[in-house]
Amino acid sequence: MEATPMLLSIADVMPAAAEIFVAAAACVLLLVDALGGTRVRGIVFILAIAALAGAAWVSSAVGATGRTVILGGHFVADPMGTVLKLFAYGAAAVTLLYSREYLERRGLLKGEYLVLALFAVLGIQVIVSAGSFLTLYLGIEIMSLSLYAMVAFDRDNGVAAESAMKYFVLGAIASGALLYGISILYGVTGSFLIDGVAFAVARGAVPEIGLLLGIAFIVVGVAFKFGAVPFHMWLPDVYHGAPTPVTLFVGSAPKIASFALAMRVLADGLGGAVDAWQGMLVVLAALSMAVGNVVAIAQNNIKRMLAYSTISHVGFILLGILAGNAAGYRAAMFYTLTYVIMTTAAFGVVLWYSRKGFEADALDDYKGLNRRHPWFACIMLIVMFGLAGVPPTVGFWAKLQVITAALDVRLTWLAAFAVLMSVIGAFYYLRIVKLMYFDEPTASATDASGFAMRLVLSLNGLAILVLGLFPGLLLRLCEHVLP
Amino acid sequence: MTAPADILSWLVWLPIAAGLAVLLLGDRRIAIGRWVALGATLAVLALCLPLWRAFDASTPALQFVERKPWIGVISAWYYLGIDGIALPLIVLTAFTTPLVVIAAWSNIEKRPSQYFAAFLVMEGLMIGVFAAADALLFYVLWEAMLIPMFLIIGIWGGVRRVYATIKFFLYTFLGSVLMLVALVWLYLQGGSYEIAELQRMPIGMTAQVLIFLAFFAAFAVKVPMWPVHTWLPDAHVEAPTGGSVILAAIMLKMGGYGFLRFSLPITPDASRELDWLVITLSLVAIAYIGFVALAQRDMKKLIAYSSIAHMGFVTLGAFVAWDILATTGTFEGAGMGLDGAMVQMVSHGLVSGALFFCVGVLYDRLHTRDISAYGGVVNTMPVFGFFAVLFAMANAGLPGTSGFVGEFLVIVASFRANFWYAFVAALTLILGAAYTLWLVKRVVWGEVANDGVASLKDLNAREFIVLASLAIAVLALGVWPAPLLDVMRPAIEQLVGQLTVSKL
Numbered sequence: 001m002e003a004t005p006m007l008l009s010i011a012d013v014m015p016a017a018a019e020i021f022v023a024a025a026a027c028v029l030l031l032v033d034a035l036g037g038t039r040v041r042g043i044v045f046i047l048a049i050a051a052l053a054g055a056a057w058v059s060s061a062v063g064a065t066g067r068t069v070i071l072g073g074h075f076v077a078d079p080m081g082t083v084l085k086l087f088a089y090g091a092a093a094v095t096l097l098y099s100r101e102y103l104e105r106r107g108l109l110k111g112e113y114l115v116l117a118l119f120a121v122l123g124i125q126v127i128v129s130a131g132s133f134l135t136l137y138l139g140i141e142i143m144s145l146s147l148y149a150m151v152a153f154d155r156d157n158g159v160a161a162e163s164a165m166k167y168f169v170l171g172a173i174a175s176g177a178l179l180y181g182i183s184i185l186y187g188v189t190g191s192f193l194i195d196g197v198a199f200a201v202a203r204g205a206v207p208e209i210g211l212l213l214g215i216a217f218i219v220v221g222v223a224f225k226f227g228a229v230p231f232h233m234w235l236p237d238v239y240h241g242a243p244t245p246v247t248l249f250v251g252s253a254p255k256i257a258s259f260a261l262a263m264r265v266l267a268d269g270l271g272g273a274v275d276a277w278q279g280m281l282v283v284l285a286a287l288s289m290a291v292g293n294v295v296a297i298a299q300n301n302i303k304r305m306l307a308y309s310t311i312s313h314v315g316f317i318l319l320g321i322l323a324g325n326a327a328g329y330r331a332a333m334f335y336t337l338t339y340v341i342m343t344t345a346a347f348g349v350v351l352w353y354s355r356k357g358f359e360a361d362a363l364d365d366y367k368g369l370n371r372r373h374p375w376f377a378c379i380m381l382i383v384m385f386g387l388a389g390v391p392p393t394v395g396f397w398a399k400l401q402v403i404t405a406a407l408d409v410r411l412t413w414l415a416a417f418a419v420l421m422s423v424i425g426a427f428y429y430l431r432i433v434k435l436m437y438f439d440e441p442t443a444s445a446t447d448a449s450g451f452a453m454r455l456v457l458s459l460n461g462l463a464i465l466v467l468g469l470f471p472g473l474l475l476r477l478c479e480h481v482l483p
Numbered sequence: 484m485t486a487p488a489d490i491l492s493w494l495v496w497l498p499i500a501a502g503l504a505v506l507l508l509g510d511r512r513i514a515i516g517r518w519v520a521l522g523a524t525l526a527v528l529a530l531c532l533p534l535w536r537a538f539d540a541s542t543p544a545l546q547f548v549e550r551k552p553w554i555g556v557i558s559a560w561y562y563l564g565i566d567g568i569a570l571p572l573i574v575l576t577a578f579t580t581p582l583v584v585i586a587a588w589s590n591i592e593k594r595p596s597q598y599f600a601a602f603l604v605m606e607g608l609m610i611g612v613f614a615a616a617d618a619l620l621f622y623v624l625w626e627a628m629l630i631p632m633f634l635i636i637g638i639w640g641g642v643r644r645v646y647a648t649i650k651f652f653l654y655t656f657l658g659s660v661l662m663l664v665a666l667v668w669l670y671l672q673g674g675s676y677e678i679a680e681l682q683r684m685p686i687g688m689t690a691q692v693l694i695f696l697a698f699f700a701a702f703a704v705k706v707p708m709w710p711v712h713t714w715l716p717d718a719h720v721e722a723p724t725g726g727s728v729i730l731a732a733i734m735l736k737m738g739g740y741g742f743l744r745f746s747l748p749i750t751p752d753a754s755r756e757l758d759w760l761v762i763t764l765s766l767v768a769i770a771y772i773g774f775v776a777l778a779q780r781d782m783k784k785l786i787a788y789s790s791i792a793h794m795g796f797v798t799l800g801a802f803v804a805w806d807i808l809a810t811t812g813t814f815e816g817a818g819m820g821l822d823g824a825m826v827q828m829v830s831h832g833l834v835s836g837a838l839f840f841c842v843g844v845l846y847d848r849l850h851t852r853d854i855s856a857y858g859g860v861v862n863t864m865p866v867f868g869f870f871a872v873l874f875a876m877a878n879a880g881l882p883g884t885s886g887f888v889g890e891f892l893v894i895v896a897s898f899r900a901n902f903w904y905a906f907v908a909a910l911t912l913i914l915g916a917a918y919t920l921w922l923v924k925r926v927v928w929g930e931v932a933n934d935g936v937a938s939l940k941d942l943n944a945r946e947f948i949v950l951a952s953l954a955i956a957v958l959a960l961g962v963w964p965a966p967l968l969d970v971m972r973p974a975i976e977q978l979v980g981q982l983t984v985s986k987l
Contacts (some may be wrong), residue, residue, distance in 0.1 A: 220486035370594075385630060390656070391623040404557075404667050410670070428658055430633070430649055438637040438645055475556040 004394070014343060015068050015077035018059040018085060019125045022182060023049035026118040034112025039126055044297065045100060048114040051123065054091040059085050061427060069131055073083060073193045076131035079481040080263070080333070084256050088124045091252040091340050094292045098348045099245030101449055105356040106154070113153055117249065120146035123460040128260040132193045133182040136264060137138035137258045140178070144171050148249055163241025170224065170234040178221025180252040185269075193277035194269040197339055212276055220266055226258045226314045229287035233257065239307030244354060244361065247303055248347035250342050251310060258314075259336040264323050267329055272322035282414060288315030289421040296428045303361050304348055305428060310386035311386060313339050314426055317404050319418055329403035330478040337399045338386075338467065345460040352449050352457055366432060368441025369398070377436045379461030386464040388429040389422050394467035486533040491547050491563040494530055494573065495611040498523050498580070500605030505596050513595045517588060517815045520599040524581035524606065531577045538570055541968045545616055545679075553620070559676050562617035567974035568743055569613040571967055572736055575832045576613070578956065579732045580606040582949045583725040585841060590847060591723075592638065597637060601631040602725060609733050613740065618666050619676040625737065626659055630728065634700065639723040647714075647721035654714040658704035661751030663746075665697035669749070676890055682748040685986050688756075689885025693966030695753035698746045699761075705738030708761075708798060709768040714793045719787035720852070727783060732836035733789050736828045739797040743821070747801065748981040754802065755982075761802040766907045768795030777921070782852045786835060789878060792911060793831045796903040799895035799908060800824035804952070804982050806900035814979055820896030821967055821975045827889025829967065830877075830960060834886055837874040837953040841867070844923035844946050845926075849935045854925050863939040870942075870950040875923045877957045885960035926939045 013020065017076055030052065033044050064077040096117060103109035122275030123143025130136035154165035160286040186192055189208035191202035200206050219230065227235040239247045263483065267276055292312030301306035317339070353360040353369075354378070359368075370377040386393035399422060487493065491966050501523030504518040545564030553561040563575065577976060583602055591598045608628045615621035619859060629652055629796035636648035673684045686694065704711045715735075719727050747754050749909055754761075769792050801824045804817035845860070859867030877884035878893075890911065898905035931937050942950065958969065 101495060274743065279907075328546070364754070370597075380530070390630060391626045396623070396626070400663070403664065404671065406662070407667050408671055412664075414662055415667070419664055420657070423653060423657045423660060427653060433633070434637060434645055437634060438648075470554075472554040472556060475554060477558055 004186045005457060006417055012070055013248055014062055014148065015064060015070050015228075016075055016129070017062050019122060019129070021058050022055050022122045022125060024315060025054065026122065027116050029111060029118065030108070030115045034117070041111070044111045044114055044144060045096070047107065048118060050420045051095055051118060052089045052096075055121070055125075056089045057088055059089070062097050069195070071131075074130075074132045074135045074197060076129055076194075081128045081260070083284055083477060084260055084333075087337055088121060088128070088253045088256045088332060091256070091344055092121050092249070093461065094348070095245070095249050095252055096234065096458060098248060098344075098351045098453060101453060102243070102245050102351050104122050106243070108154055113150065116150050116153075120150070120249070121253065121432055122355050123406060124260075127257045127264075130260075130264050131195070132475060133185070133197075133265075133269075136183065136194075136261065137175070137179065139257070140175060140261070141305050144175070147254065148250060148362055148448070150246045151238060152158070153415060154243050157243070159241040160243060163237045167238045172222050173229070174224030177216075177217050178222065179428040181217030181219075181221060183216045184210060184217060185358065188214060194264055197269045198272060201270060211273060212249060215270060215276050216280065218270075219277055219284075222258070222262050222265060223284050226255075226318070227311055228284040228314050229291040229311060232288070232291070232311050232314075236304050236307040239252055239310070240301060240304045244347060244351055245302065245474065247342065247352065251306070251347060252344045255336055255340055256344075257308075259332060260316065262318075262332075263329060266321065267324075271324070273439075278322050279325055281318050281476060282411070285315045285318035285444050286414065286417060286474045288312060288318065289418055290315075293421050293425040293428075295462060298423070300363050302350060302363055302366070302432070303347075305363070306343070309425070309428070312341065312421065313387075315324050315421075316399060319414065320402040320405045323409045323411075325405075325409070326482055327408060328405035329401075330475075331398075333353065333482060334401050334475060334478045335398040337478075338394045338464075341467070342386045345379065345457065345464060346387065348457045348460055349380045349383065352376060352453060363435060364419040364442065366435045367439040368435040371441050376457070377459075379458060380436060382461050384429040384432050388426040390426070392468045393464050394471060394474075396468060397471040401475075484532075486537040486547065488501065488547075488817055489549055490530060490534055491565065491614045492549055492609075494527055494534075495563070495614065497530075497607070497609045497663070498527055498603045498610075499607035502600040502607070506600040508596060508784055508948050508961060510596045511611040513599075515781075516583075516596050516599055519984055520584045520603055521581065523603060524584050526563055526575075527606065527610075530579045531574045535570070535574065535970075537566075538565075538970065540567065541973060543567070543973040548616070550616075553617075554956060555672075555756045557619075557676075558674065559619040560617045562620060562677065563611075563614045564947070565614050566615040566977075567971040568740070568978075570620075570970060571611045571746055571825065571829050572733075572740060573610050576606060576609050576733050578952075579728065579832065581652050582836070582840070583728055585945055586727050586949050587723075590944055593639060598635070598723075598725075601635050602729065605631045605635075605729060609737075610739055611731075611927060615911075616678055616771065617676050618669075618681060618745075618811075620661070621678070622663055622666060622775045625714045626656075628734070630883060631654060632730070633729065635726040635729075636718055636722045638784065639726065639972070640721040642721070643717070644721040647717040650714045651718040653697055654704050655835060658701040658711075662701035665694040669694065680765050681745075682981060684749075686750065687952060688752060688987060690752035691750040691986070692756065693696070695746060695750040695757060698741065698750070699757075702738040702741035703764070705741065706739065706794045707791060708764045708770060708795070709791065710764075710766070713770070716784050716787040719790075719839075721784045722779060724839060724846070725908075727839040727843075728836045729824060730803060731786075731839055732832040735790060739794065739801070739824060739828050740966060742798065742801050742825070743978065748978060749984075750984050752985055754804045758805050758868075762904065765795040765799035765802070766904065768792055769799070770907050770914070773911055773918065776918040778787050779918075780854055780976060782854055782922065783839070784852075785854075785918060786838045786842065786878075788833050789819060789915065789918065793835070796827045796890055796893045796908065796911070797831075798825065799897060800889075800906070801905065803893075803897050803900045806904070807896065814983055816899040817982065818975050818979050819892050821894055821941070821978060822891030822971065823864070823890075825971055825975070826885070826964060826967060830885035830889045830929065830957070833956050833960070834874055834877045834884075834952055835920065837950065837957065840946075840949055840953070841871050841874060844950075848939055854922065856933070857926040857936060859929045859936055860939065861927045862931050864934060864941040866942050866947065867950075869902065870954055871927050872923055873954055875919045877961070878918045880912060883958070883961050885964070888964045897934050900929055947980065
């Protein structure tokens with residue numbers, strides 16, 4: 001080991017300024033809330049949003065143009081990381097905005113909730129910028145522990161507590177598998193650093209059995225975090241049981257973290273051993289697309305349906321990653337980012353529609369929505385066709401990108417399988433449209449949501465359409481950060 | 484006469500913009516919305532005049548070309564341009580949509596603004612499909628079209644509308660996604676989505692066969708060919724009148740257009756290898772579906788089955804070329820088959836659209852499509868009776884109507900290929916006449932069947948305008964098809980040329 005200087009200069013940690021900022025902001029928030037009590041609740045909410053905006057400013061201010069490695073290789077700042085973080089802040093901020101009224105009506109809008117959300121964002125940041133397996137693990141734990149607590153936040157709710165428990169236990173298994181894989185990899189390569197592992201793999205000086213075993217465990221860990229079949233069992237229960245704002249939170253920004261996790265480990269660290277993990281990902285992707293889409297048809301709760309839909313989308317994201325080349329990673333990144341935009345809008349509509357004592361989570365609650373609220377029915381229509389991958393929505397371009405990636409590496413059968421599965425998937429998205437447009441309304445709900453929510457939700461929905469007509473901007477961004 | 488340089492963009496985006504305007508005006512200001520809808524569709528029709536006049540019918544090259552970068556990263560272009568195959572179909576679309584708007588003027592009680600908006604958006608997308616010269620743009624518009632049609636059938640349709648519309652969507656979606664895989668594969672080989680580029684690109688035989696089958700899945704469902712036709716009777720029966728008209732008149736044509744634009748020129752060798760498949764299915768459609776139509780009790784269903792039989796001529800005419808070569812040793816007559824396919828598409832668009840309008844007229848009055856609920860309609864509705872008989876004759880292929888020209892050309896072409904093709908195809912002259920005339924006999928002629936029929940009122944001015952416009956078009960095309968044939972000729976000749984050159 002070479003000697004590392006004991007003192008860090010400011011310049012050394014500048015690339016991590018956004019992480020430091022969010023950690024500090026979360027602590028300040030905690031103090032303000034503890035000292036101010038209920039009087040400052042509104043301020044705390046604004047502060048949380050401001051913290052995310054500030055983080056976005058810091059991230060873009062220190063934005064990396066090239067790849068910078070600090071802290072002895074444990075922390076990496078690169079353009080991909082900056083973009084992923086910016087999207088994560090955005091997703092978290094929009095999520096909080098959508099959640100506010102729901103939480104207020106149920107007396108859940110407490111400072112702790114916002115602090116947990118910020119810590120989850122911190123975890124995501126750390127995962128995104130991880131340069132070593134240790135940092136990666138640290139980030140996963142920061143994020144996951146915050147999410148477990150958020151799922152259980154409505155402590156009088158038995159279902160939520162149960163799903164938090166499931167989430168915790170299965171999440172721990174995932175972490176265990178990941179740790180096991182990391183330690184095996186350390187054993188065979190002698191390095192915790194992702195670059196170090198990549199170097200050892202490239203040199204070919206790694207015993208194959210050990211490498212394969214390590215990869216297998218790491219893939220299991222990644223698949224757990226993503227929610228890929230057969231490691232998806234926690235996902236429907238958590239989505240269903242958690243309060244809707246938490247479901248939205250779990251469903252949006254952490255997906256960016258899962259993508260980053262896969263990128264850091266599989267692409268950056270084990271890119272040289274793509275043949276070893278490609279086959280595993282093919283199986284995971286095919287199973288996820290099949291199980292997710294087929295089982296979603298049988299659901300009558302929209303949160304559960306969207307959970308299975310998530311599983312199928314994870315299959316599509318893996319389809320891009322498993323190509324194992326820059327075009328594939330780009331496609332997966334594009335898919336992830338657009339998926340986050342779409343899923344945020346989908347749960348946004350659920351939150352917009354829910355009232356006190358009315359969760360709006362049964363599919364039948366959406367009957368005749370077009371009659372009562374044509375505008376938000378139209379937004380939901382765009383979201384559903386987006387998730388189904390029908391042009392002219394951005395969901396189509398996401399599917400096109402990953403299918404192109406799969407065809408490019410001669411996995412024609414998998415590409416054909418994927419599009420057939422998307423036809424099955426179209427069925428349950430169409431069912432929502434059917435309920436909203438073809439059926440007569442049963443419940444009479446009034447639009448009680450505030451202006452900010454309606455504005456952001458409208459923009460969120462329209463973004464799916466506008467990005468669908470002009471996908472070039474986002475595609476270029478992905479190409480820029482993953483050349 | 485010169486046309487504005489970006490005339491195709493106007494044709495695509497003007498109706499879409501008008502559709503959004505009508506949507507925003509909402510149901511409360513539908514009185515304005517209707518006029519906006521009518522104005523926009525008539526403006527599109529008016530734009531077709533300079534389009535037709537400025538079209539140079541001496542060249543197969545794309546005209547009115549607009550080419551702007553769209554998505555640089557994957558080299559997709561906003562690339563529009565039309566040739567003699569696309570032009571007639573665009574004019575057909577522009578001609579049909581205002582009639583749909585007029586026919587629906589005050590008939591739609593449920594959410595009329597959304598109804599008009601859906602048709603306006605459809606019009607823009609359909610014209611875009613015919614005008615797209617970039618395969619990805621084509622695909623985007625092709626798929627986007629499903630959304631308004633899904634809503635049209637689902638919201639304003641009949642009793643089993645939900646089943647029908649979901650079946651319609653999933654069937655066509657399933658076919659299209661396979662085409663997408665084929666297009667992406669071609670893009671990865673050639674690095675371009677430009678249709679002309681795909682047509683030039685050499686492709687190996689195995690790949691061609693797979694691509695042909697993928698295209699076939701998309702277009703055969705759309706046409707629709709037997710045995711993947713089952714969505715059509717359901718969709719037609721449940722759709723509101725306007726939806727049936729657009730489906731029959733335009734959307735089915737996209738399948739035929741796809742065969743002419745993609746399957747034949749991009750995979751000529753596979754088409755040659757598998758032409759027996761298409762020809763067999765076409766002949767089955769013509770003969771077997773003709774019998775099926777005979778057995779229908781629902782007017783719309785009968786016309787739907789008749790549509791399938793008539794579209795069989797389109798696919799037969801398109802794929803008969805190689806058998807002509809095998810039998811006669813030359814490609815002479817192949818152009819005739821393709822000409823026939825095109826004329827049949829335009830004619831069927833007019834005739835089947837008109838028949839669905841006729842059913843709509845009766846349905847609006849008695850709210851039933853059962854043939855047995857009618858009888859002797861001519862006694863109370865003489866003007867309607869005149870139009871119904873005229874369109875029925877056209878549907879049966881009576882000389883002097885447009886229905887005759889297309890069928891005749893295809894039968895003559897297939898006669899050059901194989902006597903038995905022509906024999907089976909000619910069965911339609913008997914079967915088509917049988918089911919159509921029997922329909923007319925049961926509905927229009929005879930004694931007044933019941934009080935409902937006795938209370939019928941004849942066509943109002945609106946309905947008269949719609950049916951009269953279609954009648955004029957049907958007769959004009961039947962008596963004097965030369966302008967249509969002339970405008971297509973260079974494009975068809977080029978297509979025949981593409982068929983003769985192997986891409987292996």
